[in-house]
Amino acid sequence: MNFLKVRSDHRPLQFSASENKFTLAAGSEAEWASEGEFDQKALRKQIEPWLTSLFQSEHLSLLAGSGLTHAVHRLATGEGAAGMGDLKLSTRAAEINSAAKTAAEAAGRQNGNLEDQLRAANELLRGLEILQMGSEAESLRHELQAGMQDFAQSILQSETGIATADQDKREQAFNTLVTFLMSFASRTGVRDRLNIFTTNYDRLIEAGAELAGLHLLDRFLGNLMPILRSSRLDLDMHYNPPGIRGEPRYLEGVARYTKLHGSVDWVQTGKDIRRIGLPFGAESVEPYLQAPGLGGATAHQLMIYPNSAKDRETADYPYVELFRDLAAAVCRPNSTLVTYGYSFGDEHINRVIRDMLTIPSTHLVVISYDDPLGRIMQTYQELGRPSQISLLIGPALADLTTLTERYLPKAAIDKTTFRMSELLKQRMGTEPAAAARPSPAAMADDADDLI
Incomplete structure (x- = not known):
């Protein structure tokens, strides 16, 4: 419908x-x-x-x-592009999924998606670090890094599908x-x-x-x-x-x-956010994160909303x-x-x-x-x-x-088009022979095509 x-x-x-x-x-x-x-x-x-x-x-x-x-x-x-799959977690998975579902329902969505999971997991990670629960925080950080890597891979998969198509x-x-x-x-x-x-x-x-x-x-x-x-x-x-x-x-x-x-090619490096030279349709983002100047960045530093920053001030930026x-x-x-x-x-x-x-x-x-x-x-x-x-x-x-x-409008609304439209209107209105004059329906069609 x-x-x-x-x-x-x-x-x-x-x-x-x-x-x-x-x-x-x-x-x-x-x-x-x-x-x-x-x-x-x-x-x-x-x-x-x-x-x-x-x-x-x-x-x-x-x-x-x-x-x-x-x-x-x-x-x-x-076929359609790759969608956002679920984030595979073992650390506090039930709590993260529950928070993601609550956030999704508040936004009018039926189920939480990967963005909701990432947001809840990042907030939980900051909480674990504040509580100084080092081992649990480290475990969640590694799972988030793997999840971000898989997410970036799914984005590149869609680009690759287009770049390598017939x-x-x-x-x-x-x-x-x-x-x-x-x-x-x-x-x-x-x-x-x-x-x-x-x-x-x-x-x-x-x-x-x-x-x-x-x-x-x-x-x-x-x-x-x-x-x-x-x-x-x-x-x-x-x-x-x-x-x-x-x-x-x-x-x-x-x-x-x-x-x-x-974007999949935005990386947080220290206090700056840089755009790396990631080719369209690349197989993986990992090799391009090893460039000098990125400070050994991992997929966890990719600026994909919500980002993986540790503090609230950086999380709000950019x-x-x-x-x-x-x-x-x-x-x-x-x-x-x-x-x-x-x-x-x-x-x-x-x-x-x-x-x-x-x-x-x-x-x-x-x-x-x-x-x-x-x-x-x-x-x-x-x-x-x-x-x-x-x-x-x-x-x-x-x-x-x-x-x-x-x-959609044609891709060039220029002065030449308008001049041609005005010229055709003048000619249509000054033709002497009624037989040569187009019908009102034809004039409407022509005018519609010129708009």
Whole structure:
């Protein structure tokens, strides 16, 4: 089943799909759907112009969840990416699993996942160290190190699946990813930069940005082993047009990038957090942790949320800085936030979104392949601001290939397109012969294709 809410819809429309025909479910009504049935063309007329308008908001942000990795991995390999397995523990396993389950239920999830287990285990480890229970703390530390190693391996396994897939399928998957990213990033230089946020630990977005020629600006500075800097300067990229001096212009194809939960190639070394040169799709992270300057770091020092730091001050860093970037980017007037593949399972992110919607000129667009636990629709009801929320939920709407080919704006909204549109409108309105003039339906189709 699919859910759609765009433009002037007062409530989400529920419909089923059969080939190129769609049928509204009982209780759903739409003026543009004749007798409760419509085709792909009618659906595109409802969605594409609306998204094109929203994507040209003064401030635009994209929040990508694990659904993006699964979608690209499925295009490349025919199956979903590796998921997060349970953390195998023998030390205080019952207490850790109970705490993880309680935390998951408080966040609206049915069962605790590996992140919940890691968070509870790290807190328990600090408690054991405070109580000076050395042997039990040491045992738990070794189990956590092995668990982090296995978790990092599962992340790299997903990257490897894409990198080693059949060439034709791999190219198709990356081309779709590039089109997806450029639909957001193709903003004119006079507008605020696109902000990309992700909860994923893999480097799929980075790989797609490299293929697309998209420049990503993040908090890391340096070349050989970049260091995460707290003093985020609003660095940008400009160029000087030929023959013009002193008037630099914004370079197109630039976006600001934030990985809210860290990354598989972020390592804590002493007081710094560095990004190591881990190739996309590497078999293991362990060999790349043996480089000089990392101080013999192990998988326990990987900055994967929640991190493995021993003290509370370090545990909050760098994630508190990254979430502050999210709030500063989206909680602004005339701001649009688009989520793709995000299941609304992280309360700290949901809190920022809730605060964003208190500004009347903001808008939230939720795009998701499915909603198996019902968290998206539950969050939609709890937010209580339907006029500021658009929904595209279901395989007929959010399949990555279908979405990029039919519903997302084309990857270049430039002056040439608008000039061509105006020229065609002028010619259509001045043709003398009525027979030569296109029908109103044809003109509507042409105008829709030009938007």
